[in-house]
Amino acid sequence: MTTEGTNTDPHTNADPGTRSNPGAGEGIAITDPHDGTPVGTVPVTAESGIREAVARARRAFPAWRATPAAERGAALRRAAHALGEREGDLADLNHRETGRDREEAAGGVRAAVDTLLQYAELAPLHRGRSLLGANEALDLMRAEPRGVAALVTPWNDPVAVSAGLIGAALGVGNTVVHKPSERCPHLGRLLGEVLEPHFPSGVIATVIGGSREGEMLVGSPDVDVVAHVGSTLAGERIARIVALTGAHLIRENGGNDALIVDADVDPRWAAAQAAVGAFSNSGQICTAVERIFVHRDIADEFLAALTEEASDRTERGVVAPLVDERMRETVHAHVADAVASGARVLTGGELPQGAGSRYPATVLSDCAPSMRIFSEETFGPVAAVMTVDGFAEAVESAAHDDYGLAATVLTADLAHAHHAIDALPVGTVKVNAVFGGAPGGSAQPRGRSGSGFGYGPELLDEMTTVKVVHLGAAVRR
Incomplete structure (x- = not known):
């Protein structure tokens, strides 16, 4: 499933849902x-x-x-x-x-x-x-x-x-x-x-x-x-x-922010962090979590907890609608492309019935860098997860991206934190918190x-x- 132009411009200032180029007097x-x-x-x-x-x-x-x-x-x-x-x-x-x-x-x-x-x-x-x-x-x-x-x-x-x-x-x-x-x-x-x-x-x-x-x-x-x-x-x-x-x-x-989950952290805590990063404002935040790399040792527990978090948010109706229907089509197209390429939907991933542009909190496992859900900014309530065998693999995979806005690392290993801070080519690296920071903070984005x-x-x-x-x-x- 695709949308017009395979919209890679998700939070553009040209609104395809109304008029992207309205004429004078319109x-x-x-x-x-x-x-x-x-x-x-x-x-x-x-x-x-x-x-x-x-x-x-x-x-x-x-x-x-x-x-x-x-x-x-x-x-x-x-x-x-x-x-x-x-x-x-x-x-x-x-x-x-x-x-x-x-x-x-x-x-x-x-x-x-x-x-x-x-x-x-x-x-x-x-x-x-x-x-x-x-x-x-x-x-x-x-x-x-x-x-x-x-x-x-x-x-x-x-x-x-x-x-x-x-x-x-x-x-x-x-x-x-x-x-x-x-x-x-x-x-x-x-x-x-x-x-x-x-x-x-x-x-x-x-x-x-x-x-x-x-x-x-x-x-x-x-x-x-x-x-x-x-x-x-x-x-x-x-x-x-x-x-x-x-x-x-x-x-x-735009950003395509990575979240790296190390083997030594509590998987339920990590899942809660991932849910905040992926689902807040329905994922419509420049620094939303777009790509998740979780260590294989805790992957099953992490995915189970993240699926529970997502299902709970959808059932309670706290996932706000996407800004318009075209945005929803783009998000769903990314999900459909991932599934066609081998990803599994653990929860969500279906277009709701009725008026409006809601989309459920969605968790995908078995994702890969070649999928659009990983290579493009999705800008929706989707947690796309790739399981890795080690921390160094996660950092290397996260670093291979055209964007350079921010990234988050969840680890109890100080050496791992230092390695990620040095190796990730982004303007902001957050350790053990997907959002937050001191007042007055600023950063220089990199890449695209x-x-x-x-x-x-x-x-x-x-x-x-x-x-x-x-x-x-x-x-x-």
Whole structure:
């Protein structure tokens, strides 16, 4: 079974479930993935509207750049508090447009508020460096805003991701034109309506559309920095466009994250970790667990516990629907391909009856690297498992992948942990926890997963450029 184009672009900002390339004056119609009922239609921003948004951002840049950093931080704080006041409305739209659990969606809004507040404090503290030069001179490196920032954001954690990029860009003095995913245009429009009044005219604008509108935006010669969070194929298209304009590019794109389960860990604990990594938000997370390598010594116990975890989640109805039916078709096509190639379905793997785009939590055993379920990002609630004879084999197999976002290792052996950290070619390695980490963490994706720091204090470096200054002493008349 296949889908159109064997969609390898699972969390793309071009929504095949509505209109991937809506024309000027058209609208994007969204249906609720829970039951297929209409949510509404949002007008697409015409090409002239995109050009004007960029032009207004360009005109607003000199004054916003000259605004004292403390005042920019104060504006971010006001915007953050306004966002918090609309938590319920934003969470409800997220639930209705993308299917995400309401409480998880509300948590995303709270994370967005916290992120804006963090950048309100961090951005004014962003500093350059002094250099050791001659005693009678001053040498320094100063950080300056790049200019107009074009931000293209995804649907799977839309408020938190958008707030991070917006906060970092505005905090250091850039102006922003934001294109949210067309899979959640109502939410993206509301986010803009909440944030924009707290900044001078033209400093931040929202445009609505699909891949065509996104390419118009990032390809504008007046854009100085582009940040894209979304699928690899969309990110690679953007990279080709930006290569011609010279804008600085930040990409946090798809992943095919591995989970390695060593022989010396509790198999039930490991299964619980795998379930969280594979099934949270129905697997629609960039750093979701996509490939599992389990040591043969505990494979049977691990698979039994993981199957129990998956069946329980499906029976309790806590697996949220996928964002749309096309996404569900892609996930099911990956499962069907694996089964045809020799994988076994231990639970799930069947299309539910009725309206909406739900898919059960699914566990596959006997998987192999040649299967699409292992070689492509599935972006659904599927735990695909391969049994290995040793830890070194697991690390070597996990390392053979085009993506480089993150990986997780479950082991009680410190030497094994060090080996995995050194050998896995990814931006983030997590040991004994599939999610988590210290506040302010950031990472550089590798391979087809992108480039540049997309989060944390380092994002402020990406949003600025460095000018080296040598200030010498003049010889007076």
